[in-house]
Each structure stands twice: as C-alpha cells, then as structure tokens.
Amino acid sequence: MNQSAFARTTRTIAGWAVVGLFFFPIYFWTSVAFRNAKDIFNWPPIFFDFQPTVRNFEQVFGISLGFDFGNQEAVTPGGGNFYMAPRLWDSIVVASLSTVLAIAVATLASYALSRMAFRGRHQFVSWVLSTRMMPPVAVAIPMFFIFKQFNLLDTYTGVILVHALMNLPLAVLLLKSFFDDIPAEIDESALLDGASRWTIFRRIVLPMAKGGIAATAVLCFIFSWTEFLFVLTLTQTGLKTVPVVSSTFVTSIGTAWGNMAALGAAAIVPAFIVILLVQRHLVRGLTMGSLKQ
C-alpha cells in the first residue's frame, strides 16, 4: 500500500515525538549532572544554555578529570562526602553475582518443574509464587537478625544471597514458562537416542531457551540494581548499592542534586551495557510464547 507523503511525515514526527518523550527525562537528568548547583533550579528552566561542569562527577568518583570550563574548582582531597565510586562497584558486583546465582538455580528448578512429574508439582509452583506475596519489609527485619547471627550483615555474600532469593521466584516462574514452550517431544526423542536428562538440559533445552534466560537475567539484574530496602537494612558501612547511597545526597541543608544526578547518570551505564549484551536474545525472549501454534 502506498502511503502519502503526508502520512509518512506524520508518522515520522509522531515517532520522534515518542522518542523525545522517553528520552527527555534522561537528557534532563544527565544535564543536571553537568550543571553547577546554581544552574539547576532556574526559573524559567534552562535546558541547554548553561555553563557545563564535570565537578559533580569529580566529586562522586573522587578523581580530577582535568577539564577546565573556566570556573572549575578542585575536588576535595581524597574524595569528599559524595565520593561514591566504590558504591557503583558494589552495585555491579551484587547485581551481577546475584543474577548469576538466581539464574543458575532457577534454570535447574524450572526445568524440573516443566519436565518432571512429581507429587505436589502444581502446589510447589504456587508456593514459589506465594513467596513474592509477602511485603519485603516483613522479611527484612527477621532477615537482619538471622544475618547478624551468621555474620552475614554488611557482606557481599549476604546481599548477593538475599537478592538471589528475592529474584528466584520470578526467575523460576518465567523460565518455567519458557521451558514449557519448548516441545517436550524434543526431550523424549533425545531420551530415546540415549541422552541423559543432564545432557538434554545442557545441550538441547538450554540453548533453545537462551532468549528466555537472557530476558529473565535482565529482569533479575534490574531488580537487584534498583533494590533499596534489603540493602538499607542489611548493610552499614562495608558496602552499599547505588539506590541506597543516592538517598545520602539528601542532607540537612538540602539535596545535592548535581551529585545525585552524576551518580544516577553513571549508574545507567552498567545496566545499559548488560542490556546491550543480551539485546539480541532479549527481544526473542520477551516475545517467546506470545504466539501459540
């Protein structure tokens, strides 16, 4: 069907408008990271015409980037109160390892739930789902006492464990639905050919569910990356993730918006890289099971 030039133009404009709608908040937030404090709350707002500075990034990362925009001041020697670079690393470690742990356990569990018939299988799935129904705050406080008992407070192991546990139910349910979409006849054929369950899982089913696993991993990563309550409750000074330290920019004499935006803008990058890495599988994973033959 031939489209008129008007329709094409309208569609292009509408497309760009939608992109702009989604992109603008990210642009504005990022631009705040490059502003001096006095240029953030202008009225009427300034979107482009401001003197850029990298001071917020320098303070957050405790480094001197060496740029000079005319009024550049030095960072606090040794990093000041807003030195958060180690916290970004904490977030990367916690989100990555908890995702790996959750996916490793969830793929095995969900494959078993998808393929193996055992008494109480359906109830087991419901039970897995029910663990997500409890408000996190109801779990966080008992968890604090348990972690203290086992010396897991304020440790990577503790936070990785709790984030993996938090993501496990969702990962199991999602992956089970992906495995359910792979015909069981494939497994049966392989069994007839002499393959073991483990071989079938590793060599046949897992590669076929790559997209679903990628989609689940991205969701687990994002949930861990943005989780606040457990990290707040179960950590002190040893480690902290980006969402928790972001709240420390709120001080008794106001909020350090520029520094908060700098950390926020920097925190987008790792999550963005993870999504880029699995992008190819992601789209397939997200649409998997949407069409039934």
Place this chain on the structure above:
Amino acid sequence: MRDSDRKLYLASLTDRLVKGQMGRRDFLRLAGKLGLGAGALGMGMHRGPFNFVPSAAAQEALQPSADILKWVADAGKPFAGTTLKLATESTPPSNALNSQLKKYFEEASGIKVEIEVLPLEQVLQKLTLDVASSLGTYDLYYIDQSWAASFSQDVFDPREQLQKTDLAMPNYNIDDFLPALVDGIAMYDGRMVGVPYDIPIFIMIYRKDIYDELGLKAPATMAELASNSKAIMDAKGPAMAGIAGQMKSGHYSLECEWTSMLWGHGGSIFNPDKKFVGNDEAGLEAMAYWTELKKSMPAGVDGWTWDGQGQAVAQGVAASMLSWGEFFPYFDDPSQTKISGLCEVAVPPAATSLRTKDQTAFGETPGVGHQGGSTLAVSKYSKSPDAAWVFMQWATCADTQSLITALGGGTGPTRTSVYDDPRVKANARVGAGTTRHLPVVRETIAKHMGSEPDLPEWAQISSDTIPVSLGKYFAGGYGSAKEAMDDIATQVDTILKG
C-alpha cells in the same frame, strides 16, 4: 606570636588569596614569615589532581591540637584495632568528621571509625532496629532532639562516663556546652542523653538588597514579618515572593514552622496538665496569622520541606525565610547560589507574647527560634563502650568542634568557647563556609530559642499527627483552623492515653 594568633593570621591571608585580594607571591612571602614558607611553597608549586592552594593552606591552619591528639593516643592505645560504628544524618558536622577529621583520630588511636551517613528517617530506622535487637551494631548514636525521650534509657549519661577518670579527657569541660542546648536537646527526665552535637535553629535570613530597595528593615516583630513579606510580594511578586515557607504536607518541617508561629503568638503545644492546647485562642491566632502569611509565599510552598524553602531563597524566588541558620553559609557560597553576599541575618522576630516553661509540659520551651539539633551518645549495647567514649570526647571537645565549624561550612557550634575561637571567627566574611551568621545564632540560642516537648510519643506526634493534619488544613480538608486544631487535639489525646 601565639599559636592561635598565627593560625588566625594565616586563615586571614588564605581568605584574601582565595578572594583574589592578594597575589600568590605576597601570600608566600607573608606565610613564610609565619614559618610556613616551605610548606606553602610546596602547596603552591605542586598542583596534582587533588591539590588546591586554598584548601591545602586552610588545612595547614585547621588541624587538631597536638595536645588533644596526644591524649587520644594515650587513652585510645588499649583499644587499638577496635572498629567503632556510628550512623548519623548527613549534617555539616558529621560530614566534616567523616571526610576530613576522623583520620586524625584513627591515626593517633589506632581505633577505626566507620561513619554511616544517612537521611534522618533512615538513621531512626537503624537505631530503632539496633535498640530492639540490643545487638550493638552501632557504638555511638546520633540522636535527634525529638528522639531524646525514646532513646534515653539506651545510652550512657556522659556525666557518669566522665567519672571514669582514666578515660576522661583533661579540660573536656562539659559545662562549656551552651546550657540552653543541654536543657533543650540533651536532658530528659533528669538524664543527659548524650552531649549536644549540632544545633540548627530558626533565625531570620533576608535579602538585604531587596529590603534596602523597598526601604524595609529586618522584622523585629511578627507583625513586621508579615508586613515586610506582603510589601515585597506586592512590589516584586509573583516573580519574587516575600517569604519562603517549609510547608510540605505530612512532613516534620511543617510542624517545625507551625511551632514557630504558635510560640510567636503566645501559644504552646501543651499546658501544665499535659493537654494539647494548640487549639486555644493563641493557637488559633497563630493559625490565622500563618494562613495570611502564606499569601506572601511562592506558589508550590505546600510541597516544600526546608530543602525547597532554601532553594527558593537561593534561586531568588523568595526574599526571606524564618528557618534553619545552617542554610546561611550555603547562600553565601558563590559556587552554589546566585545570592552570595546578598543575604543578611537577624534574630527571629519577637513574639507577640510568650508563655513560660511553667505554663507548658514535657519540658516544652516556647520561643520563635525553633531549635532542632541532635546529641551524640555512647550506646549501652556497644561492645566497645570505652573506645566509643574516647572517640565521643574527641569528636565533641572544643578543639574538634572548632575544626568542625571551620571545615564543616559554618555550622552552628554547641560550645560557648567555639563561638570565640579565632579559627571560627576568621571565617566571618562573605563566601563559602562563612561564620558571619554565628553571632546571631548564638544570640538566638540565648534569648529566642524554642524547644519542643520531650516525651516518648513525640516522634509520632511531631512527624505524623500534626503535619498530616496541618497539611490537610492547608489543602482545604477542614472547614476551619479551629476544626483542624480540635482534630489534632483529639488525636494527640488518644496517642497520650496509649
């Protein structure tokens, strides 16, 4: 030349260098005469990524006393290797301790100090969990004045700790803490719940240029505050409002502003019979005044805590505020705001009448200068209370408090002697970290300070019951101020009955 004079002179030189009133050559020459030539030269010649002449020079002048550090080394020696933990709000004193000063204590004592800086609500959550579990995950407690009653039994009374002579810092001088602050922040039921650690307090901050332009003077009375604000609103509004408020519905800041209005009109929160009386004649007069004053505030004030209020003044959206004095150094910082040097301070306007402490209950002390603040105390559940006590004495001694004020951006000191310290006075000029507002802060503490009542239920009443209902009133949720205040009275009575 005395050491303090030498430091004062060096700080003055540094200040002139920073403001461009002196060349580096002259600075080095004069610094050299002070015996600091080589050090200053080193600072000036080496400009690595973390080197900056003014801050380096300032640090030279702003270091802990050798005598104090010697005591820290001696007293802390038995506890070397211990790790202390403190959860605190992100305040100027805590930030100065954490980023610039604790290293001196750690080096001298061998005790490691981990300071967890959090927003106030999260500090409360952490402390509550620590007390409930009695696990001693924190050795020191940062206690906001509104929590003093709640945590009074969970910390050591510093007067009792001072009896341990082997750990007592010579010349710690607990009597040096401003008596009004000890009474207003630290005392509950005869116990001293730590020592005063910081003191944000309401003072009058106003744009001198705007006031001069309109021929106004700093308001001496509540009536003048209203008329000045209205005059500015009429002349400059809506681009610039007369006064900024902190009136976010449901937030503690709204309660703070309310108490200032209430006390300023002869009212009080409680009467001697421990009944809520914010709904009496004086209370309603305050509400009428406040409702009228709000017309001279910028649009959107209902969504602002003290953060938004400060931003409004910093951005020139409002010409004044009756609020926390610790905002003033921020306003004076040219790298942070556009109003550096344009603001002045004054003591809060005089109340129309003022109730005495005897006419209230729970230690409530009426005064327009609403006092916030916190104490620092050693937790009873700490595994290392003695090491924590050594740190606490060092952190709150006069020398460290002076450094905190000088390095922490002009925060209000809690000790009398700190106000007179030459290092603090040296910063009394326009610019970042100014201390030029401190004489007003000191006078406000002495003559105009208002303290909230101390009772275990106060955290709930002040942070939830009152601000939620006041927010509802300003949103039009009540038929009248009387209806709103009567509702608050009913709620407070219910809470107090348990």
